[in-house]
Amino acid sequence: MRKVRAVLASAVLAGGMSLSIGAAPAHAESLNGIYREYSECQRVGSYGDDQGWWDGWRCEWKSQYYYYFLYA
Template sequence: MRKARAVLVSAVLATGMSLSLGAAPAHAETLNGIYRDYSECQRVGSYGDDQGWWDDWRCEWMNQYRYYFLYS
């Protein structure tokens, strides 16, 4: 009985983990580049929008790294 319970618990945990790992929030953003200049970040963001690679994008300054991060 112990072995059957251990196998059942393992199967339930594995199923739960596999379902939760595949889920991502609907508003998840992807990092698409790191740039030293704001103008370069804006240029690449606009180009990606024109090419249809992403619908919305933003350049965010990270003071701790001293770079601009392009998210879409």
């Protein structure tokens, strides 16, 4: 019974691990700031790019919130 339980536990852990690895792309964007002005969002995005904090970035207007969201 212990061997069966050990094999089942290993199978469940391996299955869960394979699902979590494929869940997000390697270079997923994350939210890095919320700004009222587009120019401020652009300035911070460009600064972060210059500092090497991220490779690419974009400012996206969310009309339901009336703010710009910086994704990098």
